[in-house]
Amino acid sequence: MRNALGLMLASVVAAVVIAAGGWFYYSSRADQAAPKTIAARAADPLPAQAKLAAKDDVATTAAIAAKPAAAPAPAPAPMPVQQKSTCANPNALGVSRVVEIDTTGGPGFGFDHFKQFDFLTDKEVVLTFDDGPWPVNTPAVLKALADECTKGLFFSVGKHATYHPEILRQVLAQGHTVGAHTWSHVNLNGKKMTEQMAKDEVEKGFSAVRFALGTNPAPFFRFPQLQHNPAIVSYFGTRNVAMFSTDIDSFDFRKGATPEKIIETVMTRLDKLGKGIILMHDFQKHTGEAMPALLARLKAGGYKIVQMKAKTTFQTLPEYDEALLKDLKVPTSSARPIGSVVQTVSQ
16 A cells, blocks of 8 residues: 555656656747847837938938939039020020010111111111022021021011921021011012002011911011002001111122122121111022121121010911912911921920
8 A cells, every 4th residue: 555655656756857847948948049039029129329320321322312413513504594505606696685576556677767766785786688488598597597596587578488388487496586578579669559469468478478387477577679668657557567677788689799798798887887787688699608707707796686576476367368378279278377287295
């Protein structure tokens, strides 16, 4: 009995010892792994100093990346206000100022016939060209003006505009002002010219220029041969069209004219007057040839170019638009401006 009791007691003690040993073994193993677990949890939330360091790194990186975008070395050059960024010639003649003309009542410019509006100051010049557009000659004038980044005022003959509308659109696209010069360059003071015939020449000319441009031209007009028909002068007052004479005639249309003679004629007269509206013809071959040297002489002489623009555009009369399209045998549906039919949506 005692032996059995002792055996049972020994078994209980042995079981307790084994259990305690197992508990001690697994507890010690857990204690060895605990630092790894604790370390991983501790790394999750950054200490205050570590957070600050990370924020500083981001801020510094952003600042470094932003500097070249905000103020790179070449950035100041293309300033739209100066307009020199669009001109390839750093020493270009350019345009000193642009004047806007309110054509209400039909004002006149050019002292050969109109004395009222003396708006040019000393050494200021307006470049004007008649009788275009014409192949080779008008593009030659345009190139010379573009090379010097300067602008002019073009008085187009209506017939010529319908012959070469693409050239006249180029004139407008390059920023020049486009007015009219009658339909067929006829003398409006001719003996057989009636008031109605003169009116038709004027209005049809404007309609032709509008047709060629695909938009309304400026309400600017120059009389062919500078022959100012009194009735049309009064008529322009009702149509709010500004009339242009000249201060300096280049006489580039005369027989025997050469680029050299054109330049000397203009500069001799200009140096005497000190300023003025210059009359030339982009229809004439020698004018295009003379332009580069003439512009160089103007620049060397300290002259400045003034561009004239109109406050409003010229509104053609529907009856003349329709008559023009009929004469040209153009379908009426094509009378809409190009911009209202074809538009660039992606480029």
